[in-house]
Amino acid sequence: MTPETVRFCRYEVEGPLLILTIDRPEVLNALHPQAHRELAEAFDRYAADASLRVAIVTGAGERAFCVGTDLKALAASGDHTKPATGFAGITHRFDLYKPLIAAVNGLCLGGGMEILAACDLGVASDHAQFGLPEPRVGLAALGGGLLQRLPRQIGMKDAMGLVLTGNRISADEARRIGLLNEVVPAAELMKRARALAEDILACAPLAVQASKQVMLQSLAQANLAATLHEDYPLARRMLDSDDAREGPQAFAEKRKPNWTGQ
Structure with a gap:
């Protein structure tokens, strides 16, 4: 994984902290097969690097964290290919015990919710929105583990409300039902995510x-x-x-x- 070959994510190391940014802001950080592969390689690299102890996952731009699958690319290619480690290279990765913090900087829909649920902590900008629109386009949130994780993380009724309606909820509502640890003004998002990382880094x-x-x-x-x-x-x-x-x-x-x- 070199800068010459990476186009759709940014891998930035700050001492023992990794900032991993989904970098397709022109399509609201939606993912296509190559973006999945790059993110999978980035998580492989994080897992293998003993000097890295905490990672923050976020999205480029101010509009979106990740809105899931790039449906236009899918419609054009028919290519559903994802790594063995799942959506964004993280949802099927069950042996990564280093902490992951999701810094949700905007829309978090579909696969974006899959990424959030696969992270250990979540902090969001106050303008962020969350939802599972898959049923509204004839699909279901299959394959990334979200339908299995949500009832374990937030309770069955709140999970069903999100899954069955396709409705969006606000950051404050996401915090209330337990999807997030904190909600902060957009300008403070990365500062707060880094502060959480520093708290973890203070521990063994x-x-x-x-x-x-x-x-x-x-x-x-x-x-x-x-x-x-x-x-x-x-x-x-x-x-x-x-x-x-x-x-x-x-x-x-x-x-x-x-x-x-x-």
Whole structure:
């Protein structure tokens, strides 16, 4: 993945933080097969880079985060191709335990909602709108896991309201039903997303990843007692790490811990 070959997303590294921007503002950041492939490669790169600890996913421009599939491109080509890792290279990626923050800068429709639901935290501009218009064009939100994730994330009635009507909701309503963590003025969106990232970066990276693994892996178990005895490899790695010793030592010495991720 080099600047010469990447046309539809921006991959910007700020120390341990990645800013990943969907870059098709002329079509409201709708995705076609090549954009899916580029984003999949970007998430592959984030997952493999030990120096990167948190990623913020956003959209180019002020109008849209992502409005889903590029229907004009689809109608012209008939090409539904997506990576094995799903819509935008993220919705079928179940082994990424580094945190993802969605910074929703505008319209978040269809596949944009798929991306948001696949992220761990969400902050949105106050002008953002959210919806699942698929039934209004003869389709359903299949394939990206959204129909499975929404009832787990926001509750069945609110999920059904979004899925069955195709109606849009405001950022404040999205926050009320639990789609988002925060709503902020547009000018403050990336500042607030970076602040959330800094809060995560203040924590031990292995502890963050272990916590995410335990929560996500536990969702696959219906029995709560069984989840307490499940094997969580990242939790074992965390407990055996230098950071697990550094944290209590730093606390005892009343100093800021020096996390190494080891």
